[in-house]
Amino acid sequence: MSIKGIKKQFVTLSDVAEAAGVSVVTASRALRTPEMVSLAARDRVDAAVRALGYVPNPAAQALASARSRIIGVVIPSVTNQVFADLLRGVMDAVEGTPHAPQFVNTRFHGVREEDLLRVMATQRPAGMIVTGIDQTEASRAILSDMGCPVVQVMETGPDPMDMMIGCDQVAGGRAAVRHLLERGYRRVAFLGARMDPRAQRRFAGYRAVMEAEGLDDPALVVTTAEPSSYSVGGRLMADLLSAAPDAEAVFCNNDDVALGALFECQRRGIRVPSRMGIVGFNDLDISACSVPTITSIRTHRYDMGHRAVEMILAALDGDRPEAPVIDLGFTLMDRQSSRRLEGKKT
Amino acid sequence: MSIKGIKKQFVTLSDVAEAAGVSVVTASRALRTPEMVSLAARDRVDAAVRALGYVPNPAAQALASARSRIIGVVIPSVTNQVFADLLRGVMDAVEGTPHAPQFVNTRFHGVREEDLLRVMATQRPAGMIVTGIDQTEASRAILSDMGCPVVQVMETGPDPMDMMIGCDQVAGGRAAVRHLLERGYRRVAFLGARMDPRAQRRFAGYRAVMEAEGLDDPALVVTTAEPSSYSVGGRLMADLLSAAPDAEAVFCNNDDVALGALFECQRRGIRVPSRMGIVGFNDLDISACSVPTITSIRTHRYDMGHRAVEMILAALDGDRPEAPVIDLGFTLMDRQSSRRLEGKKT
DNA sequence: CTGTTAGCGCGTTCAT
DNA sequence: ATGAACGCGCTAACAG
Numbered sequence: 001m002s003i004k005g006i007k008k009q010f011v012t013l014s015d016v017a018e019a020a021g022v023s024v025v026t027a028s029r030a031l032r033t034p035e036m037v038s039l040a041a042r043d044r045v046d047a048a049v050r051a052l053g054y055v056p057n058p059a060a061q062a063l064a065s066a067r068s069r070i071i072g073v074v075i076p077s078v079t080n081q082v083f084a085d086l087l088r089g090v091m092d093a094v095e096g097t098p099h100a101p102q103f104v105n106t107r108f109h110g111v112r113e114e115d116l117l118r119v120m121a122t123q124r125p126a127g128m129i130v131t132g133i134d135q136t137e138a139s140r141a142i143l144s145d146m147g148c149p150v151v152q153v154m155e156t157g158p159d160p161m162d163m164m165i166g167c168d169q170v171a172g173g174r175a176a177v178r179h180l181l182e183r184g185y186r187r188v189a190f191l192g193a194r195m196d197p198r199a200q201r202r203f204a205g206y207r208a209v210m211e212a213e214g215l216d217d218p219a220l221v222v223t224t225a226e227p228s229s230y231s232v233g234g235r236l237m238a239d240l241l242s243a244a245p246d247a248e249a250v251f252c253n254n255d256d257v258a259l260g261a262l263f264e265c266q267r268r269g270i271r272v273p274s275r276m277g278i279v280g281f282n283d284l285d286i287s288a289c290s291v292p293t294i295t296s297i298r299t300h301r302y303d304m305g306h307r308a309v310e311m312i313l314a315a316l317d318g319d320r321p322e323a324p325v326i327d328l329g330f331t332l333m334d335r336q337s338s339r340r341l342e343g344k345k346t
Numbered sequence: 347m348s349i350k351g352i353k354k355q356f357v358t359l360s361d362v363a364e365a366a367g368v369s370v371v372t373a374s375r376a377l378r379t380p381e382m383v384s385l386a387a388r389d390r391v392d393a394a395v396r397a398l399g400y401v402p403n404p405a406a407q408a409l410a411s412a413r414s415r416i417i418g419v420v421i422p423s424v425t426n427q428v429f430a431d432l433l434r435g436v437m438d439a440v441e442g443t444p445h446a447p448q449f450v451n452t453r454f455h456g457v458r459e460e461d462l463l464r465v466m467a468t469q470r471p472a473g474m475i476v477t478g479i480d481q482t483e484a485s486r487a488i489l490s491d492m493g494c495p496v497v498q499v500m501e502t503g504p505d506p507m508d509m510m511i512g513c514d515q516v517a518g519g520r521a522a523v524r525h526l527l528e529r530g531y532r533r534v535a536f537l538g539a540r541m542d543p544r545a546q547r548r549f550a551g552y553r554a555v556m557e558a559e560g561l562d563d564p565a566l567v568v569t570t571a572e573p574s575s576y577s578v579g580g581r582l583m584a585d586l587l588s589a590a591p592d593a594e595a596v597f598c599n600n601d602d603v604a605l606g607a608l609f610e611c612q613r614r615g616i617r618v619p620s621r622m623g624i625v626g627f628n629d630l631d632i633s634a635c636s637v638p639t640i641t642s643i644r645t646h647r648y649d650m651g652h653r654a655v656e657m658i659l660a661a662l663d664g665d666r667p668e669a670p671v672i673d674l675g676f677t678l679m680d681r682q683s684s685r686r687l688e689g690k691k692t
Numbered sequence: 693c694t695g696t697t698a699g700c701g702c703g704t705t706c707a708t
Numbered sequence: 709a710t711g712a713a714c715g716c717g718c719t720a721a722c723a724g
Contacts (some may be wrong), residue, residue: 010468010717012716012718014717023694023695024695024717025696025719025720028718028719029693029694032719036693036694037694041693055467055468056717056718057409058405058468059405059409059414059469059470059716059717060405060700060718061717061719062405062700062718063700063702063717063719064699064717064718064719064720065719068405078434079430081430084425084427084430088424091450091451102446102448104446118401122401122402122404123404124405230632231631231634234635259635260635267637285576286605288577289576289577289580290576356701359702360702368711369710370702371703371704371711372710372711378703382709383709383710384709387709387710403701403702405702406700406701406716407701407702408702409701409702409703409716409718410702411702411716412703412716694724695723695724696721696722696723696724697723698722699721700718700720701716702715702716703716704714704715704716705712705713707710707711707712707713708712
């Protein structure tokens with residue numbers, strides 16, 4: 001392109017400006033704020049851009065403007081299907097925009113989160129999406145220093161840092177347990193793996209209902225610090241059957257555990273839902289297909305990711321949302337695994 | 347920091363240099379090539395870095411060096427558990443390095459992939475990881491123009507662009523079918539969803555074995571363009587039972603389909619494995635826990651992601667691997683769903 | 693509406 | 709072993 005022809009490897013804005021016969025600034029403005037440029041200039045710049053195949057250099061943009069087009073997404077785990085859904089929502093939402101997500105995972109570790117945020121800060125992100133509402137004070141400080149829109153996703157709660165979109169985990173827990181009680185189960189147990197803050201709150205919902213009904217019993221609560229998985233679900237069910245052989249139903253932390261628990265029942269010949277009711281949380285695809293199908297609390301992870309991005313983009317455009325915190329709610333998917341009365345299957 | 351105190355929001359290298367009483371270049375060298383700096387200067391720079399909490403600005407680095415620390419990862423889908431495992435391997439491997447992955451998904455779309463690569467190119471990535479071996483000519487050209495290490499993952503094949511790590515999909519398909527034949531199943535069907543190139547090659551393995559045995563029959567092949575899922579697996583099994591009621595076993599495209607097929611059998615009261623054998627592909631967690639457990643071809647997705655990153659980092663250090671293509675192989679996980687003789691479960 | 697002038701923070705010559 | 713000077717490609721001030 002240039003006479004030296006050595007260092008320059010890409011088409012730059014000056015190339016475009018030269019080709020269009022305008023100054024670099026005009027070319028720049030034609031691309032970023034077309035309404036501030038004469039129609040004639042705009043057309044010539046556009047033509048030059050197409051002819052030369054110009055694509056802006058994000059590093060130069062970021063350096064000059066002290067703002068990148070990166071949207072930082074902080075999640076605790078990539079393994080978990082729940083977060084995969086969130087990611088999908090985020091990726092779909094940035095599509096067609098000049099923004100790109102950058103994912104980091106905290107592995108459920110608070111200090112690690114602070115370090116990761118400090119590194120993210122050097123990128124001057126356009127926006128940040130963080131999981132949950134339990135950030136440390138230090139993390140909150142770093143985030144607010146970033147000077148960009150921040151959305152807390154997955155949960156709702158008081159005291160949002162900036163914006164928030166999710167659902168009430170305690171209410172979800174309550175709904176699950178009430179459903180089982182309505183179905184006629186009394187000895188309702190709680191199975192929980194990886195008791196992170198959200199799982200804790202679901203458990204709080206469970207306990208609230210059980211205590212209110214005078215049905216609470218420590219023997220009915222089985223948890224582990226291990227990450228949730230199908231196999232852990234099976235083990236928790238096994239432990240429960242030892243500790244409380246008369247348990248009639250389980251509310252599981254999430255659907256992985258619920259499905260593992262179901263399999264354990266099948267291995268032991270325990271009939272679900274007649275002898276044992278099961279309710280999960282999150283409503284994974286598989287819960288609607290298993291035999292029997294699994295009753296679960298459906299949360300809207302994809303939408304949370306998608307709308308979180310939309311909220312950030314709107315905020316960048318100066319449109320702050322009316323309400324900073326959005327509760328997407330949840331839906332009880334009433335399926336076979338909690339249908340005590342008509343229970344006929346395995 | 348500076349007298350103006352207005353624009354400067356972050357600690358820069360000049361701040362560090364000033365605090366350490368050295369020039370900016372020296373500070374820069376102390377960080378990047380410590381051996382070229384006197385011990386005294388090095389220590390003072392290190393101290394200043396810690397005292398001021400200096401973190402380099404990646405945009406400035408990228409602009410000045412025409413190289414970012416981003417590793418581009420191109421996958422066809424984020425939904426799929428298989429790619430989630432790959433991502434996890436990648437994320438774990440970059441941890442502790444100055445590199446960061448950037449994910450884009452092609453949605454199994456070739457032209458889309460080209461566009462995405464063109465955008466990635468503007469970032470001057472440190473390395474690229476791409477899925478599969480079926481890139482278009484244009485994509486290959488863009489990738490090679492990036493002037494960075496490129497690793498093709500998931501499969502092995504001839505003609506690697508640069509480096510390659512995966513396994514032989516055709517061989518995997520053959521192994522699955524041979525296993526079923528050895529177990530005594532004869533009318534072995536193929537169930538396939540989203541017949542992407544990898545699925546096509548597994549199918550090629552299936553067909554090769556069936557033809558060699560003189561057992562091939564078009565009625566035994568049921569596929570759909572829909573993405574694979576548990577429910578699609580159920581539907582494929584239903585379709586198979588209409589087209590070939592005498593089918594004795596199925597080799598499924600992947601474990602989602604296999605599990606869906608199992609559920610469909612359970613709904614219809616068809617005994618697995620005695621009446622219907624099932625083998626999946628990829629070996630998801632759930633396949634080891636379901637009732638019955640599912641025989642599957644285990645592939646090493648996590649390792650592929652992890653080692654792909656390691657290969658890139660090594661190449662950046664000038665250590666090209668001995669062999670540019672690594673075959674990680676696969677393992678047949680022999681479980682209950684194909685145990686025809688001892689089959690007793692549902 | 694347009695152009696001129698200065699940087700953004702770092703890497704990379706060249707000198708010394 | 710060290711430093712001065714320049715430039716990466718773009719945006720942000722300020723004039724006109």
